[in-house]
Amino acid sequence: MSDIVDQINDIHREVGMRPVAEGEARTVLLRRTYDATAEDVWDACTDPERIRRWFLPVSGEFELGGHYRLEGNASGEILRCEPPKLLKVSWLFGENPGFSEVEVRLTPEGDERTVFELEHVAVVPPEMWDQFGPGAVGVGWDLSVLGLGLHLRGGSIGDPSEWEASDEAREFMARSSEAWGAAYGASGAPADVVAAAVQATTAFYAPPKPAQ
Template sequence: MTTTIDPVATAGLMTREVRDGSRDGVPTKIAVARRTYAGERDDLWNALTSAERLPRWFLPIDGELSVGGRYQLKGNAGGTVERCDAPESFNITWEFGGQVSWVTVSLSPADGGTTLELVHEAPVDPDFWTQYGPGAVGVGWDLALVGLGLHLATGSDNDATEFEEWTLSPVGVEFVRLASTDWADAAIAAGEDADQARAAGERTLAFYTVPPTTEPEA
């Protein structure tokens, strides 16, 4: 399936935005990703919230997927379901590596399909932000939403090994390069120093395309 991915066209399906925020007096950075998928909102909602369907394009998940329940993605983040207004939006905490951040996913009707907006807000260490910028978390979501698009388009299960190999292939590296550059441009539009943002984008590209021993996180 990954052989059909056009990196330029696929990277261009996403719009990316960076904002400053605050929670309980603590400064935060907010990465916003939007993409419109063909198909009905109910089907997209099911793909995002069904414990049976999530492993078909993302990761196996355990826990109670209802308000107040705890979830755990295999080998990745866990957290609490804070709010759920089906089939429009949900809020979850995103807890990984001892850090807590917050994710909001919203679905809205669009011409020819449904627009997904994903907002990830996190308190970020300034040194980490200087090193990677918003691409640290943003490119990870980009790749996940590519996987979602493949699943929705084909109705098939994604092959995790194949997808990982694609990410490190010339086509996959080009996609990550374009996504990293766009996240850097979003940071610049939000007021970040241009040279610093572009350098952080290059480091993000290297991180995602040279297999690391640990994952960056916001």
């Protein structure tokens, strides 16, 4: 098994719910420890030039109250910025995005290690959650956490479009889907609901290859 697929086990995952003004929000939490200082991880998460190397090209006003836009993905406002420990942004996607926020928290662990936490809190349409559960966003965040880790080590996956079509990427996404299913089950979801969500999420991210 490749080092990249092995990194599935480096991430701790939690699934929950939280009341917000807009209704009941779903939460997904990822936690991973990186062999890097908090300052370096913070810089990788906030410097536009570095963000594009492991995530996506980003534009905007990078200050408290400013707005950002990730190419082909989310946009929003910078709600909190407390370097090098906390970044909170609204995370809006589509024409009617509803409530959605992402918070990144960094905690030093010794001199050269940092505990990275990412929590995504969103009011999710019931039909979306019923079909995919937490894996709909969880697998995407796992890919991002993987990319950040490779970047901090001085590497990368190369061309994302090419890599995502590889057997390695398919294995990573399938195992990520299963891991989010386990977290979903640990949150109290029934086994049959978890199984259906994992199947739908895996089919979305890593559909079966066409017959030769």
